[in-house]
Amino acid sequence: MTLKSVAVVGASLAGLRAVEALRRSGFDGRIDWIGAEPHAPYDRPPLSKQVLRGEWGPERIGLARGEISALHAELRFGVRAERLDTQARRVHLAGGESIGFDGLVIATGASPRRLPGQPDLEGVFVLRSVDDALALRDALARGPRVVVVGGGFIGAEVAASCRQRGLDVAMVEALGQPLEQALGPTLGALFADLHREHGVDVRTGVAVAAIEGERRVERVRLADGSVLPADVVVVGIGVRPETQWLEGSGLELRDGVVCDGTCAAAPGVVAAGDVARFWHARYGESMRVEHWTNAVEQAEAAVATLLHGPAAAKSYEPVPYVWSDQYDAKLAVAGRPRGSDELRVVDGSLEARRFVAVFGRDGRLTGAVGMNRMRKLMDWRQKLREDLSLDEALASLTS
Template sequence: MTVVGASLAGLYAARELRAQGFDGRLVIVGEETHRPYDRPPLSKDFLTGKADEDQLALSDVDETLELGAEWMFGVRARGLDARGRTVLLEDGRTVSTDGVVIATGASARRLPGPALMGVHTLRTLDDARSLRAELLSGPRRVVVIGGGFIGAETASSCAGLGHSVTVVEAAPLPLLPQLGPEMAAVCAGLHHRGGVELVTGVGVAALRGDVAVNGVELVDGRVLPADVVVVGIGAVPNTGWLAGSTLALHDGVLCDDGCVTALPQVVAVGDVARVGGARAEHWTSATAQPRVAVRNLLAGRTVETVRPLPYFWSDQYGSRIQFAGRRRDGDLVRVVEGAVEDGSFLALYERDGVTTAALAIDRPRPFTRVRRELTRGDARPAVPVAAEPVVAGVAEPVAQGFAEPMAL
């Protein structure tokens, strides 16, 4: 068996292969030179210097030996034969195999234009090393492009290090698609609380500078001075190496609900996998999918499906944000514990009187309880608490719920 991708999802797939009884040759191919490491701390403790590289490791030497795998680091896959039985590597080698787990993840989306010093993405350990070196060398004017989770966490870390930080988000509010307008406004307030300037509703026209970046030009003509720019505008699944194979590709590797591709001897997991019509770039997907994918791979067909409850968390400005469930536009949002103005609360999203999702800021215990109920599929009736619409981080009770969601 061959696992292509040596990060979180790939490591979990290798573990599952051994745990489910596969005792044959196991090859793990990794584009990076590093052994599997945890990515979430890259934008937090590692970036601020509170954690070193040893603390990022996902496995120790003992486990590596126990897996009995052949690790191929620093080499990229360049192709998969039509039957999915041979993986072609960029250095000219080939790996013959009975089955393949595709776990190649995604790469940071970049802005068009020439490469300038001081412009960073934050996806890999090497990215984080480079950015950390700049941030720890002295005060900087930092512009973060993109107000999603990576952008927000990076901005929080930069502000914590004492840098002057501006976040530019093209949407009317950061995290609008994930959280909806009411709770996105609350998260926007976290930036202000952390002393970070938030610029929304405007895109980036160009980066300024000859050799090194010195400014970010917005489409409305404004120019933000910058010594460091962090581009956090999403990620692109790493499927280029599969061009020419018989696999269906569309914003990821298309799979059924069991992570099985058009070839039963090939499965996909993690950020690169589009499972059942959706691609989820979350830690929980990368750890939950491999068990089912490997079972189906060893069976030679789909015998089990996976549809884990979406869950993500983010640490920003000293607060932990947790979200679980499936929110849709039009869902009612109610704060049922705590208060927005206190910075600690639990909010439930409701549709037709049933809880569909939950968001918490610094309320881990009640959030865990609700998440457990959502995972079990419990139909939880709506809590009879008056909805509290949030505008710019300030709760204002009204009689008739929330305003319509803002358009993207």
């Protein structure tokens, strides 16, 4: 079927790249573009870095490459999609409007998880949107004692930015090391040291028991009985995909919108970015990737599937890639490593904090990580497309 109209739900990274890809591919039909946030699409990575450190204002984080108006889309920003009727091919919006479509791109991303069972106190923040970042930045200007709950990428970046602002920072991670889930215990320990050297009070292997205070947060009580005084608490314990509005639509929802290997969730319906759980044919697993580069690459792939139809659709098999900046450490990870994978340094040294290391599992190369070695890591991302054994990958270093 030739598409006459496409609705794109989600006006951030994946949504924007989808609208751009539609127009770049020559689609000249109607595009209805719906976004819950009132802002034009903006970039999230600087929120935990330059914006939180106070170096950039929100005017520097716009994502559009040119004028949004040049995309000739019908914009509904600041309006939430509340329901999808797949049979009637309509999206129902808050306020009562509904929009018909021939094709649909779902790009509604993810929202931060909150600590269950804790009171709603002033001074407790999550960080996802520019509004979150500005509110947190203002609070940091008023309160010097910060407790970061969670030592994943967001938590670790927030801790670093707060220390760079000269604040008192404690970081609480329930696992043995920060970033352990993504990088394993050896590199986790390296990051724990990095943060401790910069003056962060890193508490590992201990959970938060309670966030306490009268109206404002005053302290965080840990499961080992210790107490951390706090003016500000930032909870960075992961996200959940924004699929609530799709309940009852008939689409399969399982920690994300379930898609096939071409990003299709149903005929004429595709998904991209943090919200999409897609089948990765080469890895033989269903996965959801919560990283910037995937949102960009998957938006392109999903639009190609939408425009060319299932017969011509290509299998989407990315090598995931994420970067993180903490202090002067620039970290990047490619592939699909697990914390339990074998780790081998292939360039530089962990001690110098300038290295590339590769991950292996069952004799296969699963990933590569680089610190302050970005160009070399990109070479490894390329190698990871070749599906090498660990031995072949290591041999390629000398050939």
